Amino acid sequence: MGVFRSFGIGASTARAALAWVQRDPKSAALRRTNFHGREVTLAGGPALALGATAGAASGAATTRLKAAVVTAGVVGGAVGLYDDIVGNRPEQKSAKGFAGHLGALREGRVTSGLVKIGGVGAAGLVASALIGSRRRSGFGRGVDVLLGAGVIAGTANLLNLLDLRPGRAIKAGTLLGAPLAIGRGGALAAGTLGASTALLPADLDEEIMLGDSGANALGALLGVAFTARTGTAGRLAALAALASLTAASEKVSFTKVIHDTPWLRRLDELGRRPA
Template sequence: MLSRLVLAGVGALAARGTLTAVRRSPFAASLERVNHKGHQISLAAGPAAAVSGAVSAAAGAKNPRAAAAALTAGLAAGAVGLYDDIAGDRPEQKRYKGFKGHFAALKDGVVTSGLIKIVGVGAAGLVSVALLDADRRREGSLRVADTLVGAGVVAGAANFVNLLDVRSGRALKATIAMGELAGLGRRPAAGDLVSGPVAAAGALIGDDLGEKVMLGDSGANALGAQVGLGLAARTGRWGRLGLFALFAAAAVASEKVSFTKVIARTPGLREIDEFGRKP
């Protein structure tokens, strides 16, 4: 319990410190955006979430390979997400949305920033889970196929959190809930990979709900990947297959269904979603 509190403190302090540094940096102006209400808002929470989540997760890792896995998942997913946040804001990129849009653009000879993000997050998931599973594969408890599914869990979690980042606070609430689920029970063999990222999310949620900052693809992908790595660390073959199926189903559903409308129509979910948000 004490170690988790320490990691939570590291995650929260790193998130607040990094957020302040990003907002005071020369690049702060390039991170300004207009949200769905027409309000000016900063994407500074994205880099803050990526850096603080990765560093605090690495601090809780049991061995150097698990620490490298945590850094890879958070920083790589955050970096390609930040690229999409910046390059994807260009007019020629905005016309392509969703998985179908990015792959349709490829048929037209256009490599979108969104496609680069998809490939980058997938690669980050594969490398991070390969590092994480090294000992378990050597012992024979996991196979290469299990590592590939685990990579799908990391990428799927990153995409799921990103899908929710369309209203203030929603993605961070989901991150906290999923992170708590990943941290239930005994600590996974790779160490405590989620206490820091969950605390980082908690440290940023007030500003997100207050519409001062937003995660963007950078923060949503990074925190989702960190939580996904935590879930992969504590599951075996069947657990990973189940999680992968859930995230894949959510990705497919998002192409046809508005999650915002579903949440608004569902008692319980609606109240949780709206809690703390500005009217």
């Protein structure tokens, strides 16, 4: 019953948050033009961050795990929203990718993207420390915390990289999160998936977009759910996979790979509004 309860809390909170953000007079600043040339709103991002955080926190088994959820979800969503708004300015658009943001820093410019990277990384470290480790030695616990931080930040970054087409990040998050919603501790992931599922129809219909705010929060919370259920080996394997995908993204277009792979293209287009 805890899984369904958390799923429902995540879904209802996300829908309520979306309506609340859209009613705000300042929400006009969140309007953007998507790849089809249609006007959409970035309100889906903070709505997903709030809903997923509330749903996941309701399913967390301990106070420390609840604190880890709130840290990852709120900070990930907040710094992502900052990048969504500030990063749209002309002087910010020239820096692309991790290398681009580091290059701007060497020139003395702190980009909104670098703020986002630093914020997500710090939140991942704090969240992982709150989750802790089952190992007895101080060194072993420290390694586990660093691995967990990498998984949380890396998953946030991966979903952010995928959020280039309607529904893509939520579909990827569902594939990653569904196994985590099964069994003991599954309510945490279920709460996160409840929020994203509630917003999927509006995302596919190109009424909203997640932006960095929603994609970062979704990924970070799934990273928390994974880290809470795994030890050293699991965290190391996940981090290696995430690092490989991140490195590949600097050289290869994920959108092109998806388009050129028939089964991935069909999954990516499933439910999407026609061009």
